Amino acid sequence: MALNCSNNSRFLSGFGVRVFPQPGKLEFDFARLIMFLRWLEATILDFGDEMHKVYMWIWSSGDLGLRLLWHILHLILSTWYFIIGLMGSVESFLISSGLFKRYRDLDISKVQYLAVAIDSDEALQTLKVLELLRWLEAIGLRKVCLYDTAGVLKKSKEALTLLLKNERMSSETASDPLVEEKCLSLEVISFSDGKQAVAKAADVLLKKHYLSSNTEKPKLTESDMTDALGAIGYREPDPDLMLIYGPARCHMGFPAWRIRYTEILHMGPLKSMKIGALIKAIHRYTMVHQNYGT
């Protein structure tokens, strides 16, 4: 998502793996390598339509030599994709294993409230969503807001909560008196909790501040809107960080009022999610300094 991943010259100069030998430990910087591979992948995908036309032409030509060449090319590309996937998995494993000191010492207290926006089609993968919640809980997050436009996650909320609870009860921590405090608090919202909620809050403000008074000009403030949203049940805090899972790099209509200063990271498709990428994203947020206008 960061634009620097598409700049050829910067990529080529940064390509490679740095090794810093420490007693008993090795640290690999896969970041630039992964970014370069993703750029190459995107470039190859762009030739998709053209390649399909070439394939149809080769097939209809009947030339065995060309067909063999095509299959060799296909094999090379498949190997390439395999390598890309393997690199990502290795990186994720190394991060989640705690081999990288900077990810091991994650200061999770900086993420008071995390939002996860998921494409509605991808939100149907309930088991994937459950796995994501497990990871978030394992990392130490306590308050998470799940969002999808169509409300698919609202329908899955009960199942997700129950499954998480069952897993907790059957685990070794079940006897821990503090186990409830360590549980994930889940808010699940959809598009209707965004713009429609603001419209309802506007109704509340009209009735409370304006229609019942003699004031000529309404003196409504942002605080009034926040209070009105609270009055109709929207009291949850603004997320510090939002992770977006899906094809689009947009927040998909997440409640506009709540994302003033929210850090937004696009994580890619839900089916390709990796715990290493999740830890990296959270780590990145903990290193950010917000100016708030200064």
Next chain:
Amino acid sequence: MGSSIIKSSCGTGGAYEELPEGLEKELMPKHVAVIMDGNRRWAKSRGLPVQLGHIAGRRAMKQLTRNCKKFGVQVLTVFAFSTENWIRPKEEVNFLMNLFEEVIRSDMEELIQNDVRVSVVGNVGGLRPSLQSLISSSSERSKDNKGMDMVTALNYSGRHDITEATKQIARKVKDGVLGSVEDIDETLIEKHLQTNVIEESSYRNPDLLIRTSGELRLSNFMLWQSAYTELIFVDKLFPDFNEGDLVEALTLFQKRQRRYGGHKY
């Protein structure tokens, strides 16, 4: 070398502009919004006073506007000053207000002569009277222009935009222009947002939002309008954001449009 040929938007007839390679006219975002972040860091990294960073940012904004017009973008919205920026040092704020006046007098004037419709969104009433006057004058003189819409967000806050829309609706209900309070829905709020200065209603929400300087947030900019906006965060500081960077951002946007068919939520 392939390139797309498009007819010049200046309406001179017969003149053609070439799009950079990889860009397609049909997939060009209609509305591009830019958070012009990084002027001060640019200056500090060079050991310069922050004022020079803002001057460099002005040059980059001028170039950005020209390039967007050249590429056929219909609306360009730039985030120049936030309601939160008032807490900056008084000297810097005064410099910025003077700079904005200078920009309106010269850069905006040039745009108006080139058929660009200029407007300002934000709490204009909170700006100094001389700046308010210049804004009003430039908007009035360009209101009949048919070229690109250039919108500058000055003293703007996304939350304030939504609150002001609510106030306007309240006024209309009080005056009997609107019916009962049950008439309020998100469509009505949308019709009262400040981005309604953009004449073409289908262009009011940005298709693409670019933020420079590596920060990954909206910072209270177009919160309502950006629900379905493609977000691209660029590491470069705004004064360094050039035509090549804009082309890269547009290319990324168009690649997604080709791959996912401009899926809207």
